[in-house]
Amino acid sequence: MAGKRIDEHTLEVLEFEEIRRTLASFAASDLGKDAARGLYPSVDLRWAAARMAETTELTKVLDRGERVPMAGLRDIRPVLSEFGKKQSVFEPAELMEIADTLAASGRLRLFLTNLEPAESAHLRAMGEKLGDFEATVEEVRRCIGGDKRVKDDASDKLREIRRKITQVSENLHQRFMNLVASPALKKAIENDNYMMRHGRPVIAVKSTHRHAIRGTVLDRSNTGATLYVEPDELVELSNELEDAVFEEKKEVGRILWVLTKMVLDQQDAILDSVKTLSLVDLTYAKARFSIAYGMNPPDLTTGSSLQLRDARHPLLLQLISRQKGCGVSQLTNEVVPIDVRLGDDFDLLLITGPNTGGKTVVxxxxxLLTAMAQSGLHIPARAGSRVSVFRQIFADIGDEQSIQQSLSTFSAHMRQVVKILERTNGGTLVLLDELGAGTDPTEGAVLATAILDRLMHKGGKVVATTHLGQLKSFAYSTPRAQNGSVQFDTETLQPTYRLMIGTPGSSNAIVIAQRLGMPKEVIGQATALLATESDGTSELINQIQATREDAEQKRSEAQSILDEADAARAEAAEKLRRIEEEGRHLRKQADREIDESMQAIRRVVDEFAAGMHNAPAAWSQKARTLAEQVAALASGTAMAQRHAEFIAGLRRGDGVFVIPFRREGLVERIRKSRGTIIVLVDSKEVEVPFRDVARPDGA
Incomplete structure (x- = not known):
């Protein structure tokens, strides 16, 4: 699997598991939660793009305020997989659980396949993978009641058996009450309660009066003072009741087996639909996650590059929203967004600057956003962000010290970096935190330089952070490398967390020390020492930096103009789409109203012609001619012509929707002379007029 799955260690340090956990909380069922917990970034562009499109389409559905019918979903896979190990039939509760899930499948199939094809092609395709189990659902619900018991009406035989049980039970109870009401037994019995022992009625008799009633002792109290006697007078009725209960059990078992077999005969199709249901619920969770966090779909591309605009860390958004006790969508400026790009004009972004400045968050x-995008998730970034589907992502972030392995922080980092160097190639995204730290600064800097150079040589796209100032020169002097920093406010002595590309960071140590009250003498000496240690490259770097900052500013301004143009173009396209959609809707509505009016006129004229059947021949002929002319006009409407073309193209075995039954069926025979079609619906043949069938998708 090497190279086929994103590195597990990387996902761990990026806290992708927290994203999966958050995503699972938005699912509607255990099916979706399980799918969310198993979500994994893909290295296949087509897969990721398809999942992204599904998420986007369902997000739009929810944004329109439509209610997706997710109720009733259950994870019935354990019920099906465990069958046969300890049971020969499904229990009524299990059958109802299966029926509820299959009913939910039917509702979702209808909902998804009726979405607008132009806007929801991927969702419609998902809906078409869901099976139609309406017959099974109806049969289970006909036989099993809401109390999870087999209904009396499940079969004629069961109804008769239960009627007999009720009758015998009533006779038995009446006979019992007559016995205990006998004056001769008043002193012999403890009470006149109707009690059962071992499924048979008994009278509580005092042990001292055992012979007051003829019968069999079935039980006795702990003290032995009370005997529970089955009277001989009740034995025949008790036997009759016992036989009836046995027959009931047999009939219930037979009914459960019929229902069980119905499910098992479709087990493969049911499991396929359950798999699709889990993907539907996962997509539903993705869409709700996107809306709750104000996310957008990035453009997924080939190659090895990314451009994130106004990107925010989702877990940081989550943390702050919890601290403030509000929804993520209510946050405004609490999390500073970043703009970052890689792989277009440079392949290495080296972020320098002091600790606690936000480099690691970048x-x-x-x-994390790259991994989310490759999982088909929207990301908390502005629309127009772009992410390539990388074949591998490596990260060395945070304190990798291992006490158990007796490794220092530096050694632990180097061990991970060695693995990254071995496995990096074209299509790899590499993220390195505090490269060169934990050892002598000079050695750390030269080692970091060699590592970065090697990673770039192997085709990796690299973002690295460091507080070693010596690496700035490497980024300036190396083709396709760029400096960056997280801005620091020297007035407030606080980081602003805003990423600046083209500007290297500075420790600002002397400035910070001065503002914190360091003696002027110390500051002066430090400044002088810093000047004497300068080799002249600082001035050159400053000149290059100024040039790059100017270029970056112009690039940013140009990007803003492009963004405005893209926004205007998108708005115009959306307006045009809405106008075209409204036009299509109005045309359909007009066609429908014209067709309905013509059909109404045709019915009136047909009735008139029929009433003129016994009129004089001339008048009868005129009525028939009028009816034929109206029929010709009615058949010429746009809807009628489309329907006629649909009927003309039908062949045996084609699927149709039978309007009166609101069910789909298969064409068995077409009787053009009679204007009817024989359709196989739920294994039954029905003959309906041409006008009562439509396309299966309702188009």
Whole structure:
């Protein structure tokens, strides 16, 4: 599987598991939650693009305020997989659980396949994979009641058996009450309660009066003072009741077996639909997650590049929303967005600057949003962001120290970096935190330089953070490398967390020390020492930096103009789409109203012609001619012509929707002379007029 799955260690340090856990909370059923917990970033562009499209389509459905029928979904896979190990039939509760899930499948199939094809092609395709189990659902619900018991009407035989049980039970109870009411037994019995022992009625008799009643002792109290006697007078009725109960059990078992076999005969199709249901619920969770966090779909592309605009770390959004006790969508400026790109004009972004400035958050945001996009998830970034589907993502972030392995922080980092160097190639995204830290600064800097150079040589796209100033020169002097920093406010002595590409970071140590009250003498000496240690490259770097900052500013301004143009183009396209959609809707509505009016006129004229049957021949002929002319006009409407073309193209075995039954069926025979079609619906043949059938998708 090497190279086929995203590195597990990377997903762990990026906290992708937290994303899966959050996603699962938005699912409607255990099916969706299980699918969310098993979600994994794909390295297949087509797969990721298809999942992204499904998420986008369902997000639009929810944004329109439509209610997706997710109720009733159950994870029935364990019920089906465990069958046969300890049981020979499904229990009534299990059958109802299966029926509820299959009914939910039918509702979702109808909902998804009736969505607008132009806007929901992927969702419609998912709906078409869901099976139609309406007959099974109806039969289970006919036989099993809401109390999870087999209904009396499940079969004629069961109804008769239960009627007999009721009658015998009433006779038995009446006979019992007559016995205990006998004056001769008043002193012999403890009470006149109707009691059962071993499924048979008994009278509580005092042990001292055992011979007051003829019968069999079935039980006795703990003290032995009370005997529970089955009277001989009740034995025949008790036997009759016992036989009836046995017959009931047999008939219930037979009914459960029939229902069980009905389910088992469709087990493969049911499991296929359950698998699709889990994907539907997963998509539903993705869409709800996207709306709750104000996310957008990135453009997925080939190659190895990314451009994230106004990107925010989703778990940071989640943390702050919990601290403030509000929804993520209510947050405004609490999380500073970042704009970052990689792989277009440079392949290495080296972010320098002091600790606690937000460098690590930038790394995690890049890695996590890329993994989310490759999982078919929307990301918390502005529309127009772009992410390639990388073949591999490697990350070395945070404290990798291992006490058990007696490794220092530096050694632990190097061990991970060695693995990354071995496995990096074209199509790999590499994220390295504090490269070169934990050892001598000079050695750390040269080692980091060699590592970065090697990663770029192997085709990797690299984002690295460091506080080692020596690496700035490497980024300036190396083709397709770029410096970056997280902005620091020297007035407030606080990081702003805003990423600046083209500008290297600075520790700002002397400035910070001065503002914190360091003696002027110390500051002066430090400044002088810093000047003497400069080799002249600082001035050159400053000049290059100024040039790059100017270029970056112009690029940003140009991008803003492009964004405005894209937004205007998208708005115009959306307006045009709405106008065209409204036009199609109005045309359909007009066609429908014209057709309905013509059909109404045709019915009136047909009735008139029929009433003129016994009129004088001339008048009768005129009435028939009028009816034929109206029929010709009615058949010329747009809807009638489309329907006629549909009927003309039908062949045996084609699927049709039978309007009176609201069910789909298969064409068995077409009787053009009679204007009817024989359709196989639920294994039964029905003959209906041409006008009572439509396309299966309702088009």
């Amino acid at each position: 790394l995690k945001t890049i890695g």
